[in-house]
Amino acid sequence: MNLVRSLSSKVDNxxxxxxxxxxxxxxxxxxxxxxxxxxxxxxxxxxxxGALWIASNGFPSFKLFFIFVIGTIVxxxxxxxxxxxxxxxxxxKVGRTEGRPLATGVxxxxxxxxxFIALSLIGFILVLFTNKETILLSxxxxxxxxxxxxxxxxxxxxxxxxxxxxxxxxxxxxxxxxGGITQTALLLxxxxxxxxxxxxTEYAIVDREFDIKIGVKSTAIxxxxxxxxxxxxxxxxxxxxxxxxxxQLGFGIAYTISLLVASGLLAYQQFLIKDRLPGPCFxxxxxxxxxxxxxxxxxxxxxL
Numbered sequence: 001m002n003l004v005r006s007l008s009s010k011v012d013n014x015x016x017x018x019x020x021x022x023x024x025x026x027x028x029x030x031x032x033x034x035x036x037x038x039x040x041x042x043x044x045x046x047x048x049x050g051a052l053w054i055a056s057n058g059f060p061s062f063k064l065f066f067i068f069v070i071g072t073i074v075x076x077x078x079x080x081x082x083x084x085x086x087x088x089x090x091x092x093k094v095g096r097t098e099g100r101p102l103a104t105g106v107x108x109x110x111x112x113x114x115x116f117i118a119l120s121l122i123g124f125i126l127v128l129f130t131n132k133e134t135i136l137l138s139x140x141x142x143x144x145x146x147x148x149x150x151x152x153x154x155x156x157x158x159x160x161x162x163x164x165x166x167x168x169x170x171x172x173x174x175x176x177x178x179g180g181i182t183q184t185a186l187l188l189x190x191x192x193x194x195x196x197x198x199x200x201t202e203y204a205i206v207d208r209e210f211d212i213k214i215g216v217k218s219t220a221i222x223x224x225x226x227x228x229x230x231x232x233x234x235x236x237x238x239x240x241x242x243x244x245x246x247x248q249l250g251f252g253i254a255y256t257i258s259l260l261v262a263s264g265l266l267a268y269q270q271f272l273i274k275d276r277l278p279g280p281c282f283x284x285x286x287x288x289x290x291x292x293x294x295x296x297x298x299x300x301x302x303x304l
């Protein structure tokens with residue numbers, strides 16, 4: 001009994017010591033996970049829940065809706081943790097990222113590692129309430145999240161890896177509902193990879209000057225003076241792929257209008273990036289939230 005009391009006292013004392021430490025780090029942890037910058041969540045969420053609606057042929061079950069919304073949020077945050085873990089030295093040399101908590105030393109790399117593990121475990125617990133096929137795919141999702149930040153050191157196409165990571169939820173949505181991956185699921189997956197590469201290249205243009213100096217690779221550097229043309233081509237292929245998917249699903253006028261709205265927004269992005277200025281290019285990147293919202297609205301109206 002005395003041993004139990006002694007252990008209980010020690011645990012209580014450790015908690016009392018660590019709670020103030022955790023509280024002081026909370027603002028930095030919010031910054032680490034980008035909880036204060038939800039654009040990444042939105043760009044990941046629109047295609048994922050769109051696929052969930054399509055796979056369910058209407059409103060999905062509340063259980064699956066909850067799993068995929070919360071799972072998307074925690075895995076995006078986990079991705080931010082491992083990104084900063086990998087880039088803590090690079091971030092300190094880039095104007096846009098020099099204030100991140102690992103770059104400034106407010107948090108340590110172990111904080112980012114613990115945060116990544118904790119968030120990944122939450123995501124895995126959520127996916128356990130789906131089915132075997134989705135659980136198996138979830139291992140691929142974690143692997144993609146973990147390796148993406150390191151790709152910019154080895155390949156000029158890290159945006160492609162990000163595109164696959166950001167599109168993986170589409171496949172998981174279909175397996176969670178149907179137990180398999182259909183032709184439509186694959187078409188939506190390809191379309192989303194194309195879109196992600198396009199908007200993340202816009203994002204990479206913002207940092208291109210810094211990346212060249214420090215030796216970081218990206219599609220923005222690879223494409224060079226052809227960047228605007230290639231971004232535009234990817235955007236066209238994205239819209240065509242989504243139109244083909246809509247045709248397979250028998251979607252009508254509401255979906256067509258949503259694609260026209262999305263096309264107008266993408267054309268506006270071409271105007272924004274015409275001079276390759278960091279500010280307008282970042283605005284173009286943010287504008288993709290509206291693209292995702294427009295297309296999801298078309299899916300929603302088509303399935304009513």
